[in-house]
Amino acid sequence: MTEPATLEIEHVSHHYGARVALDDVSLTLEPGRFNALLGPNGAGKSTLFALLTRLYRIQQGEIRFQGASIEQVPKRLLASLGVVFQQSTLDLDLTVLQNLEYHGALHGLSTREIRHRADRELSWLGLADRKKEKVRALNGGHRRRVEIARALLHKPRLLLLDEASAGLDIASRQAINMAVRSLCDERQLTVLWATHLLEELQPADPTVILHQGRVKASGTGASLCEANHCEGIAALFEHFTMQGPD
Ligand code: ADP
Numbered sequence: 607m608t609e610p611a612t613l614e615i616e617h618v619s620h621h622y623g624a625r626v627a628l629d630d631v632s633l634t635l636e637p638g639r640f641n642a643l644l645g646p647n648g649a650g651k652s653t654l655f656a657l658l659t660r661l662y663r664i665q666q667g668e669i670r671f672q673g674a675s676i677e678q679v680p681k682r683l684l685a686s687l688g689v690v691f692q693q694s695t696l697d698l699d700l701t702v703l704q705n706l707e708y709h710g711a712l713h714g715l716s717t718r719e720i721r722h723r724a725d726r727e728l729s730w731l732g733l734a735d736r737k738k739e740k741v742r743a744l745n746g747g748h749r750r751r752v753e754i755a756r757a758l759l760h761k762p763r764l765l766l767l768d769e770a771s772a773g774l775d776i777a778s779r780q781a782i783n784m785a786v787r788s789l790c791d792e793r794q795l796t797v798l799w800a801t802h803l804l805e806e807l808q809p810a811d812p813t814v815i816l817h818q819g820r821v822k823a824s825g826t827g828a829s830l831c832e833a834n835h836c837e838g839i840a841a842l843f844e845h846f847t848m849q850g851p852d
Contacts, residue, residue: 620779
Protein backbone atom coordinates (compact mmCIF):
# COMPACT_ATOMS: atom_id res chain seq x y z
CA MET A 607 0.00 0.00 0.00
CA THR A 608 1.24 3.54 -0.77
CA GLU A 609 2.35 5.58 2.18
CA PRO A 610 0.04 8.47 3.12
CA ALA A 611 0.99 11.88 1.74
CA THR A 612 3.11 14.34 3.71
CA LEU A 613 2.79 18.11 3.81
CA GLU A 614 5.02 20.57 5.63
CA ILE A 615 4.57 24.30 5.86
CA GLU A 616 7.65 26.16 6.99
CA HIS A 617 7.91 29.80 8.01
CA VAL A 618 5.22 30.93 5.58
CA SER A 619 4.18 34.58 5.64
CA HIS A 620 1.69 36.30 3.37
CA HIS A 621 0.79 39.98 3.04
CA TYR A 622 -2.04 41.73 1.22
CA GLY A 623 -0.40 45.11 0.81
CA ALA A 624 0.26 46.28 4.37
CA ARG A 625 -2.08 43.68 5.92
CA VAL A 626 -0.38 40.60 7.34
CA ALA A 627 -2.58 37.54 6.72
CA LEU A 628 -0.03 34.87 7.68
CA ASP A 629 2.93 35.52 9.94
CA ASP A 630 5.71 32.92 10.02
CA VAL A 631 3.36 29.93 9.94
CA SER A 632 4.91 26.48 10.34
CA LEU A 633 2.98 23.24 10.62
CA THR A 634 3.32 19.62 9.62
CA LEU A 635 0.31 17.47 8.81
CA GLU A 636 0.15 14.02 10.31
CA PRO A 637 0.06 11.67 7.30
CA GLY A 638 -3.14 9.65 6.92
CA ARG A 639 -4.95 11.58 9.66
CA PHE A 640 -7.77 14.07 9.99
CA ASN A 641 -5.79 17.24 10.77
CA ALA A 642 -7.83 20.15 12.10
CA LEU A 643 -6.96 23.77 11.38
CA LEU A 644 -8.97 25.76 13.87
CA GLY A 645 -9.23 29.52 13.68
CA PRO A 646 -11.82 32.28 13.96
CA ASN A 647 -12.80 34.35 10.93
CA GLY A 648 -9.85 36.31 9.65
CA ALA A 649 -7.29 33.89 11.14
CA GLY A 650 -5.72 33.25 7.73
CA LYS A 651 -7.15 29.81 6.91
CA SER A 652 -8.33 30.67 3.40
CA THR A 653 -5.08 32.43 2.61
CA LEU A 654 -3.20 29.29 3.60
CA PHE A 655 -5.49 27.24 1.34
CA ALA A 656 -4.87 29.64 -1.53
CA LEU A 657 -1.13 29.06 -1.13
CA LEU A 658 -1.53 25.28 -0.85
CA THR A 659 -3.61 25.16 -4.02
CA ARG A 660 -1.20 27.53 -5.79
CA LEU A 661 -3.83 30.19 -6.30
CA TYR A 662 -1.29 32.59 -4.80
CA ARG A 663 2.46 32.62 -5.17
CA ILE A 664 4.40 31.94 -1.98
CA GLN A 665 5.84 35.27 -0.83
CA GLN A 666 7.92 33.93 2.03
CA GLY A 667 8.73 30.50 3.42
CA GLU A 668 8.31 27.05 1.91
CA ILE A 669 5.60 24.42 1.49
CA ARG A 670 6.76 20.86 0.86
CA PHE A 671 4.64 18.04 -0.51
CA GLN A 672 6.19 14.58 -0.25
CA GLY A 673 9.43 16.29 0.74
CA ALA A 674 9.64 18.54 -2.35
CA SER A 675 8.89 22.25 -2.57
CA ILE A 676 5.48 22.69 -4.22
CA GLU A 677 7.03 25.28 -6.50
CA GLN A 678 9.30 22.56 -7.88
CA VAL A 679 6.57 19.92 -8.29
CA PRO A 680 3.36 21.86 -9.13
CA LYS A 681 1.91 19.16 -11.40
CA ARG A 682 2.59 16.37 -8.94
CA LEU A 683 0.96 18.40 -6.21
CA LEU A 684 -2.15 19.33 -8.18
CA ALA A 685 -2.63 15.75 -9.41
CA SER A 686 -2.55 14.54 -5.79
CA LEU A 687 -4.69 17.25 -4.28
CA GLY A 688 -8.45 17.19 -3.71
CA VAL A 689 -9.99 20.49 -2.61
CA VAL A 690 -13.36 21.60 -1.28
CA PHE A 691 -13.36 25.38 -1.14
CA GLN A 692 -15.42 27.46 1.24
CA GLN A 693 -17.51 28.85 -1.60
CA SER A 694 -19.18 26.24 -3.76
CA THR A 695 -17.72 25.95 -7.24
CA LEU A 696 -20.37 23.61 -8.67
CA ASP A 697 -22.25 24.61 -11.80
CA LEU A 698 -25.85 24.65 -10.60
CA ASP A 699 -27.29 24.19 -14.09
CA LEU A 700 -25.33 21.04 -14.83
CA THR A 701 -26.28 17.65 -13.46
CA VAL A 702 -24.32 16.06 -10.63
CA LEU A 703 -22.65 13.71 -13.10
CA GLN A 704 -21.84 16.50 -15.56
CA ASN A 705 -20.07 18.43 -12.82
CA LEU A 706 -17.98 15.37 -12.06
CA GLU A 707 -17.34 14.68 -15.75
CA TYR A 708 -16.01 18.18 -16.25
CA HIS A 709 -13.61 17.81 -13.34
CA GLY A 710 -12.52 14.34 -14.47
CA ALA A 711 -11.81 15.61 -17.99
CA LEU A 712 -9.61 18.37 -16.55
CA HIS A 713 -7.62 15.63 -14.85
CA GLY A 714 -7.28 13.69 -18.12
CA LEU A 715 -9.57 10.79 -17.16
CA SER A 716 -11.49 8.88 -19.85
CA THR A 717 -15.29 9.09 -19.90
CA ARG A 718 -15.49 5.43 -18.92
CA GLU A 719 -13.16 5.91 -15.97
CA ILE A 720 -15.02 9.02 -14.84
CA ARG A 721 -18.39 7.24 -14.87
CA HIS A 722 -16.98 4.28 -13.00
CA ARG A 723 -15.37 6.46 -10.34
CA ALA A 724 -18.38 8.81 -10.13
CA ASP A 725 -20.66 5.86 -9.41
CA ARG A 726 -18.33 4.68 -6.67
CA GLU A 727 -17.98 8.06 -4.95
CA LEU A 728 -21.64 9.03 -5.28
CA SER A 729 -22.73 5.66 -3.89
CA TRP A 730 -20.80 5.81 -0.65
CA LEU A 731 -21.91 9.41 -0.20
CA GLY A 732 -25.54 8.32 -0.61
CA LEU A 733 -26.13 10.19 -3.87
CA ALA A 734 -26.15 7.41 -6.46
CA ASP A 735 -29.78 8.05 -7.37
CA ARG A 736 -29.28 11.81 -7.75
CA LYS A 737 -26.58 11.82 -10.40
CA LYS A 738 -28.85 12.83 -13.27
CA GLU A 739 -30.40 15.72 -11.37
CA LYS A 740 -29.29 19.30 -11.73
CA VAL A 741 -27.25 20.46 -8.76
CA ARG A 742 -29.74 23.31 -8.32
CA ALA A 743 -32.33 20.73 -7.19
CA LEU A 744 -30.11 19.49 -4.31
CA ASN A 745 -30.09 20.85 -0.77
CA GLY A 746 -26.94 22.38 0.76
CA GLY A 747 -25.77 19.17 2.44
CA HIS A 748 -26.10 17.16 -0.76
CA ARG A 749 -24.31 19.82 -2.78
CA ARG A 750 -21.40 19.58 -0.33
CA ARG A 751 -21.35 15.81 -0.81
CA VAL A 752 -21.16 16.33 -4.56
CA GLU A 753 -18.16 18.58 -4.00
CA ILE A 754 -16.50 15.88 -1.92
CA ALA A 755 -17.23 13.26 -4.59
CA ARG A 756 -15.73 15.59 -7.18
CA ALA A 757 -12.67 16.26 -5.04
CA LEU A 758 -12.08 12.50 -4.77
CA LEU A 759 -12.63 11.64 -8.42
CA HIS A 760 -8.97 11.77 -9.48
CA LYS A 761 -7.92 9.74 -6.40
CA PRO A 762 -6.06 12.45 -4.49
CA ARG A 763 -3.78 11.60 -1.59
CA LEU A 764 -4.23 14.89 0.20
CA LEU A 765 -7.68 16.38 0.79
CA LEU A 766 -8.14 20.01 1.81
CA LEU A 767 -11.50 21.26 3.03
CA ASP A 768 -12.09 24.90 3.89
CA GLU A 769 -15.14 25.33 6.13
CA ALA A 770 -16.71 22.41 4.25
CA SER A 771 -19.78 22.25 6.44
CA ALA A 772 -20.38 25.98 6.92
CA GLY A 773 -24.01 26.98 6.56
CA LEU A 774 -25.38 23.44 6.97
CA ASP A 775 -27.68 22.12 9.65
CA ILE A 776 -26.17 20.07 12.49
CA ALA A 777 -27.13 16.66 11.07
CA SER A 778 -25.61 17.43 7.66
CA ARG A 779 -22.49 18.87 9.29
CA GLN A 780 -21.97 15.74 11.35
CA ALA A 781 -22.59 13.45 8.38
CA ILE A 782 -20.03 15.24 6.24
CA ASN A 783 -17.50 15.37 9.05
CA MET A 784 -17.84 11.63 9.70
CA ALA A 785 -17.67 10.82 5.98
CA VAL A 786 -14.39 12.71 5.63
CA ARG A 787 -12.96 11.05 8.73
CA SER A 788 -13.70 7.65 7.22
CA LEU A 789 -11.47 8.52 4.26
CA CYS A 790 -8.44 8.61 6.54
CA ASP A 791 -9.11 5.11 7.86
CA GLU A 792 -10.26 3.51 4.63
CA ARG A 793 -8.07 5.21 2.03
CA GLN A 794 -5.18 6.55 4.12
CA LEU A 795 -5.90 10.06 2.89
CA THR A 796 -4.16 12.93 4.63
CA VAL A 797 -6.88 15.47 5.42
CA LEU A 798 -6.66 19.14 6.35
CA TRP A 799 -10.01 20.33 7.68
CA ALA A 800 -10.19 24.09 8.31
CA THR A 801 -12.99 25.27 10.55
CA HIS A 802 -14.05 27.78 13.17
CA LEU A 803 -16.57 25.28 14.61
CA LEU A 804 -15.26 23.56 17.73
CA GLU A 805 -17.80 20.74 17.66
CA GLU A 806 -16.22 19.41 14.46
CA LEU A 807 -13.07 18.39 16.32
CA GLN A 808 -12.33 15.28 18.33
CA PRO A 809 -9.83 15.25 21.22
CA ALA A 810 -7.43 12.92 19.38
CA ASP A 811 -7.28 15.05 16.22
CA PRO A 812 -3.93 16.62 15.41
CA THR A 813 -4.96 20.26 15.73
CA VAL A 814 -3.42 23.61 14.83
CA ILE A 815 -4.89 26.78 16.30
CA LEU A 816 -4.41 29.75 14.00
CA HIS A 817 -5.22 33.27 15.16
CA GLN A 818 -4.42 36.61 13.57
CA GLY A 819 -2.19 34.85 11.06
CA ARG A 820 -0.06 33.07 13.65
CA VAL A 821 0.09 29.49 14.89
CA LYS A 822 -0.86 29.71 18.54
CA ALA A 823 -0.68 26.01 19.38
CA SER A 824 -0.39 22.59 17.77
CA GLY A 825 -0.82 19.05 19.03
CA THR A 826 -3.79 16.79 19.68
CA GLY A 827 -6.75 18.65 21.17
CA ALA A 828 -6.45 16.48 24.31
CA SER A 829 -2.72 17.17 24.82
CA LEU A 830 -3.21 20.90 24.25
CA CYS A 831 -6.02 20.99 26.81
CA GLU A 832 -3.86 19.22 29.34
CA ALA A 833 -0.79 21.37 28.73
CA ASN A 834 -2.80 24.59 29.00
CA HIS A 835 -5.02 23.48 31.89
CA CYS A 836 -8.18 23.85 29.82
CA GLU A 837 -11.30 21.76 30.41
CA GLY A 838 -12.09 21.19 26.75
CA ILE A 839 -11.56 22.45 23.21
CA ALA A 840 -13.88 25.42 23.76
CA ALA A 841 -11.85 26.65 26.73
CA LEU A 842 -8.65 26.01 24.80
CA PHE A 843 -9.89 27.99 21.80
CA GLU A 844 -10.90 30.86 24.05
CA HIS A 845 -7.54 30.71 25.81
CA PHE A 846 -5.67 31.25 22.55
CA THR A 847 -8.04 33.49 20.63
CA MET A 848 -9.14 35.94 23.29
CA GLN A 849 -5.57 37.14 23.60
CA GLY A 850 -4.70 40.24 21.60
CA PRO A 851 -1.63 40.44 19.36
CA ASP A 852 1.61 39.46 21.14
P1 ADP B 1 -10.02 33.06 7.33
O1 ADP B 1 -10.16 32.16 6.13
O2 ADP B 1 -9.42 32.37 8.50
O3 ADP B 1 -11.30 33.76 7.67
P2 ADP B 1 -8.54 34.81 5.55
O4 ADP B 1 -7.35 34.10 5.01
O5 ADP B 1 -9.73 34.95 4.64
O6 ADP B 1 -8.96 34.21 6.96
O7 ADP B 1 -8.09 36.29 5.96
C1 ADP B 1 -6.91 36.58 6.73
C2 ADP B 1 -6.72 38.09 6.77
O8 ADP B 1 -6.39 38.57 5.48
C3 ADP B 1 -7.97 38.86 7.20
O9 ADP B 1 -7.55 39.98 7.95
C4 ADP B 1 -8.60 39.29 5.88
O10 ADP B 1 -9.34 40.48 6.05
C5 ADP B 1 -7.36 39.51 5.03
N1 ADP B 1 -7.62 39.23 3.60
C6 ADP B 1 -8.04 38.06 3.07
N2 ADP B 1 -8.12 38.13 1.73
C7 ADP B 1 -7.74 39.40 1.42
C8 ADP B 1 -7.59 40.11 0.17
N3 ADP B 1 -7.85 39.52 -1.00
N4 ADP B 1 -7.16 41.40 0.23
C9 ADP B 1 -6.88 41.98 1.42
N5 ADP B 1 -6.98 41.37 2.62
C10 ADP B 1 -7.40 40.10 2.61
